[in-house]
Amino acid sequence: MDAVTTPSAAASVVPAPAAVTGGGKLRLLIVTLVVVALAEFIGPAQFQAGPGKVVLLPMLWALLMAAAWGAAHNQLPAVVRIDRGLQGLAGGLLNAALLLFVVKLSLTVGGALPLVMKAGWALFFQEFGHAFGTLALGLPLALILGIKREAVGSTFSVGREGNIAIIGEKYGMASAEGRGVLAEYITGTVLGALFIAVLAGFIASLNIFDPRSLAMGAGVGSGSLMAAALGTITAQLPPHMVEEVTAIAAASNLLTMVVGFYFTLFLSLPACSWLYYKLEPVLGRLTARGRQAQEEAAPDAGSALSHAHGFTLGDSLLAWVLMTGGVIIANAVSYKVSPLASLEGMLVIVAIVAAITALKRLIPRLPLVITLAMAATAIGIPGLFPFTATVLELTGKLNFLAFTTPVLALAGFSVAKDLPLFRRLGWRIVVVSLAATAGTFLGATLIAEFFH
Incomplete structure (x- = not known):
């Protein structure tokens, strides 16, 4: 994850991780691929929950196993230990790995552009559901539970990196709003994929929404959350x-x-802040005891993000190798695609990412993810380029879900270092953060359903 730091990060309550060596990076690569293989061999599982069913896919096993593996690093032999330094590196590798994921998604968008265009106005208006669904469901609950200005930071969005930057610029990360968005970030990172996967699978099993509406609801602006829901x-x-x-x-x-x-x-x-002042006198019931509990639970602003790792071009290559290996394993185990066919498709995707990354180095102000997504979408539009058919044929052999398992394995290792801080945040802010995540999914789905 991209780190957003403040001066207070220097006062983090945890010691700085040791420098990561080449041997440590190789260990992280091997252990992550082992986790991916184990998760794919376990395979999917589902069970009934009332009128619906819950579907648990290999990507969730990978997330849980990696988080547990990282959290227990002090009890593991050195040869398989993923310590805090490697956990910090995993966050950086996750960013680079997600670039390959973005290309796969964007090629899919380009290849199916006529189908996407059929979605019409639904695709635009459902964005209001994503924007306001978080505060519609999360803000009243936060105030009922006695949370004050932290509620603004934790319910105005799903609290990803861009949202942290907005709060940091407007309020500062040492503010109550900063603590709130940090809580949402940690909750979403630790539990978000698992929660939205269970929620989306359950809602889908009820057969009350058009699958296209559910797909729009899944596009919450986070690659890992979207992957889990989809x-x-x-x-x-x-x-x-x-x-x-x-x-x-x-x-x-x-x-x-x-x-x-x-x-x-x-x-x-702005709407969340305005509603807070309107609703807090009515719904707020924060007692002195509750305020004390909040202050004790409040983390040092930026401490969860203070593990920034000096990311290099070599680290990007490591992430691409890891992602390529993970997709090959997942594609072979679960979808019976030959490793050679998967390798050919992954080399095409890596080449696209490498080209746009090189362009980014020449033009530093170029927005990398947006440019990458736009370029890959254009490449995927049938007939637009003479090589499009070949690209789609090679990458079409890569199953979408094969990308999600290595992504969530890295996410699991990345969040392991933040689990002690996560426990200090208290159950109320966790419930509110999950409610905000549910709100963005349900809000967009409901609006999209109106058009379908």
Whole structure:
């Protein structure tokens, strides 16, 4: 994850991680691939929950195993230990690995652009559900539970890196709003993928929403959260619908990443702050005891993000190798695709990422993710380039879910270092953060359903 630091980060309550060596990086690579293989061999599981069912996919096993592996690093032999330094590196590798994930999604969008365009106005208006769903569901709950200005930071968005930057610029990370958005960030990172996967799978199993509406709801602006939600949705669809639903979810996620930043900056954050002052006198019931509990639970602002790692070009290459290996393993174990076919497709994706990354070095102000997504989408549009058909043929052999397992394995190692801080945040802010995540998914789904 991209680190957003403040001066207070220097006073972090945890010691700085030791420098990561070449041997440590190799260990992280091997252990992550082992986790991916174990998760894929376990395979999917599902069980009934009332009128619906819960679907648990390999990516969730990878997240849980990696988090547990990282948290228990002091009890493990050195040869397999993923210590805090490597956990910090995993966060940086996750960013670089997600670039490959973005390309796969964007190629899907380009290849299915006619299907995406059929979504029409639904794709635009559902963004209001993403922007306001978090505060509509999360803010009243936060005030009822006695949370004050932390509620603004934790409910105006799903609290990803761009949202942290907005709060840091407007209020400062040492503010109550800063503590709130940090809590949302940690909750979403630790529990978000698991929570939204269970929620999306359960809602999909009820068969009350059009799958296209659910796909738009899944595009919350976070690659890992979208992957988790979309995975459990597509697992319950007939094969002929998966491509269309995946393309719509990717387009929604891209729209939320690009336009959503401005929605949160100019619409949802001002609305959340205004509603707080209107609703707090009515719903707020923060007692002296509750205030003391909040102060004790409040983390040092930026401490969870103070593990910034000096990321190099070599680290990016490591991330691409790790992601390539993970996709090959997942594609072979779960989808019976030959490793050679997967390797050919991954080399195409890595080449696209490498080209745009090189362009970014020449033009530092170039927005990397947006440029990468736009370029890959254009490459995927049938007939636009003479090589498009070959690119789509090679990358089409890469199953979408094969990308999610190594991504969430890295996410699991990355969040392991923040688990002690996460425990200090208290159950109320966790409940509120999950409610905000549910709100953005349900809000966008409901608006999209109106058009369908």
